[in-house]
Amino acid sequence: DETQVPEESGSDETTVPDYQLPRDREMKVIRPPNRLSYADLIYYALNAAEEVQDSKPKNFREASESIGSKDWLKAMNEEMLSLEKNQT
Template sequence: MLQDVEGQPEMEDMTQETHLSDLVNYQLTRDRTRRDIRAPSRFDDFVSLAVMSYNDLMFKEPNSYSEAVSSKFADNWYSAMNEKMESLKKNNTWILVPNQKISLL
């Protein structure tokens, strides 16, 4: 069928060369560094808003002392309150005065 004519490559050689060039192209594509895919910076504010909204929904701040000390974060609230009181005392924010007895009518 195929005759080896001088100066013309056989069909098998051509397919091998094609296969070899495809393999080289694949290796070049596979080994090149990949680009980092990031969302456009215009969406940064939306992500921040979503995180803040989630935190507001999931971690509601207590409205009273009794809510704070009965929550699962009571230890954190106690330490925050003590820290605040110590800071106020250290800065002489107020002066403690003795309690005056008031007669009730």
């Protein structure tokens, strides 16, 4: 006995309309969350405020013209006395 497989005529392929492969789709635009939208501005403002707040005079002129000039002059005089006392 021979077993015969009946041949089907026609096509088994079905077409799917508007099918797109993932590679054919547009890439999703990745954006940071809204809560981070001002992060750079806030970082800059805090950094600038810290620099202004912690700024120390770099030379005598800046110290003598600063708001706390009396304190700076007092500290400089104390340092000079200490150097003289220790003979350094």
